[in-house]
Amino acid sequence: MTLRLNRRHFLGTAGAAAAASSLPKRAMAATPMTMQAAWINDAEFAGYFLAMDKGYYTDEGLDLTYLSGGPDVIPESTIIAGRADLALTTPDTTIKAIVDQGAPFKIIGAQYQKNPIGIVSLVGSGINSPADLVGKTLAVPPVNVISVEAMLKLNNIDPADVNIVPYAYDPTPLIKGEIDASLDFTTNVPYTISLQGVEATSFLLYDFGYTTYNDTVVVTEEVLNTKRAELVAWLRASRKGWIENNVDTTVWPPKWADTHFAGTGRTIDNEIFFNEAQKPLMENPAGIFAMTEEGIAANLSALAEVGINGSRDMFDTTLLEEI
Numbered sequence: 001m002t003l004r005l006n007r008r009h010f011l012g013t014a015g016a017a018a019a020a021s022s023l024p025k026r027a028m029a030a031t032p033m034t035m036q037a038a039w040i041n042d043a044e045f046a047g048y049f050l051a052m053d054k055g056y057y058t059d060e061g062l063d064l065t066y067l068s069g070g071p072d073v074i075p076e077s078t079i080i081a082g083r084a085d086l087a088l089t090t091p092d093t094t095i096k097a098i099v100d101q102g103a104p105f106k107i108i109g110a111q112y113q114k115n116p117i118g119i120v121s122l123v124g125s126g127i128n129s130p131a132d133l134v135g136k137t138l139a140v141p142p143v144n145v146i147s148v149e150a151m152l153k154l155n156n157i158d159p160a161d162v163n164i165v166p167y168a169y170d171p172t173p174l175i176k177g178e179i180d181a182s183l184d185f186t187t188n189v190p191y192t193i194s195l196q197g198v199e200a201t202s203f204l205l206y207d208f209g210y211t212t213y214n215d216t217v218v219v220t221e222e223v224l225n226t227k228r229a230e231l232v233a234w235l236r237a238s239r240k241g242w243i244e245n246n247v248d249t250t251v252w253p254p255k256w257a258d259t260h261f262a263g264t265g266r267t268i269d270n271e272i273f274f275n276e277a278q279k280p281l282m283e284n285p286a287g288i289f290a291m292t293e294e295g296i297a298a299n300l301s302a303l304a305e306v307g308i309n310g311s312r313d314m315f316d317t318t319l320l321e322e323i
Contacts, residue, residue: 033057033230034065036078036087038215041068041260042188043253043274045088047288049260050252051241060233071169076103076218085223086231088215090115091299092147095310104221106316109235109289111215111242114281117144118204120189121181122174128201130155130208136180139167144183147210150305154209174200187277191270210305211298217289224316232322235289239323242288249275291317 037045048066051057057064067084069075075087076097088111097103119138121127127136130152140148149159165179171193173179182189183205190200206212219231245252253261253271261271284290296315303310 030058030061030063031230032065033062033227033234034067034084034086035234036067036073036075036084037069038075038088038090039069041264042266043271043278044187044215045260046245046249046252046271046275047242048238049241049256050245051237053255054241054244056237056240057234060237062230062233062237064234076105079105079218079220079223085227086217086219086234089218091213091216091310092303092306092308094216094218095303095314096308098314099309105218105314106221106224107216107218107291107314108224108231108316108319109217110213110291110295111217111289112213112278112281113284113290113295114204114206115210115212115214116185116187116204116278116281117147117183117214118186118202118206119181120171120174120184120186120193120200120202122193123199123201125180125201127181128203130157133157133181134161135163137163137165139165139173139179139182141167141169141183146306147205147212148183150302151205151208151210154305171196171200187281188270188274191273191277192266195267195270209302211302213291213295213299228319232319235319236323239288242282245275246279246282249279287320287323290320291315 035048037048052064052066067078075089076094078084079087080103091107094105094107098105119127119133126132133152134157138148145164148164152159152162167182167184169184171182171184171189174182175193175196175198186202186204190202193200217235224231250272253268253275257268261268282288284292286292296312300310300312
């Protein structure tokens with residue numbers, strides 16, 4: 001699921017990413033295609049699991065290899081190393097890599113139209129907006145501090161007025177009252193907290209000015225030029241999987257208890273909650289993965305607030321027109 005958030009940061013080596021990736025899951029078909037996920041197997045990737053299990057990639061003539069992610073996997077490094085044809089990333093890490101390192105990336109789609117990362121706190125904390133964070137202790141993963149500070153500045157709040165401390169994707173300090181709030185996936189963590197007998201609330205950074213996509217579909221320029229038809233096929237099959245998953249978000253997670261979700265340590269009820277909570281964040285009238293000119297401009301504007309100055313040509317919307 002990513003922060004886990006920007007939980008995957010490009011600054012690292014391709015070799016480290018190659019060593020860290022886990023074993024692939026395969027769905028046999030004709031033309032090889034490998035995708036690198038952004039995190040460990042959970043409902044964040046339900047549409048792809050469904051498309052694999054129902055043979056939608058096979059129907060498109062693809063022999064798909066699915067690589068799961070994790071805290072030590074850098075998706076962009078995987079495609080630079082040539083171990084995957086496409087990767088799910090966050091736009092800040094991808095565009096920063098293009099700007100700072102000359103990485104030959106193109107963003108060809110976006111799973112989340114609204115980034116799921118947000119501020120999570122306990123009900124009764126009084127934290128319902130950025131202004132409520134003043135004087136409070138907020139735990140933030142180190143790679144995400146820049147995003148939080150941008151959100152605060154966009155709301156005329158001096159980041160120095162918020163006590164920002166490191167966060168390691170563990171809600172225990174919040175539950176124990178050691179911190180007032182944390183930055184995490186709003187689609188999942190509130191449910192995890194509820195299992196401890198307390199109720200959480202949250203708000204998105206997106207809703208307060210930090211308007212970025214998440215799980216952007218990224219390829220290298222070489223793959224875009226040499227495997228365009230296969231990328232369009234992947235987008236078409238993946239969209240079909242997501243459409244079917246979103247018809248009833250309770251149906252598929254139980255089927256994956258002993259397959260895709262095995263060993264994650266989370267309950268299937270948690271995955272069902274996640275699957276439903278993410279649905280409105282993915283919706284776009286033009287379809288799953290669509291990137292409008294307004295959406296792209298909003299991303300570039302938000303990233304500019306943190307000194308990442310991207311440009312429109314880093315996005316390629318033409319493949320979506322061929323689905």
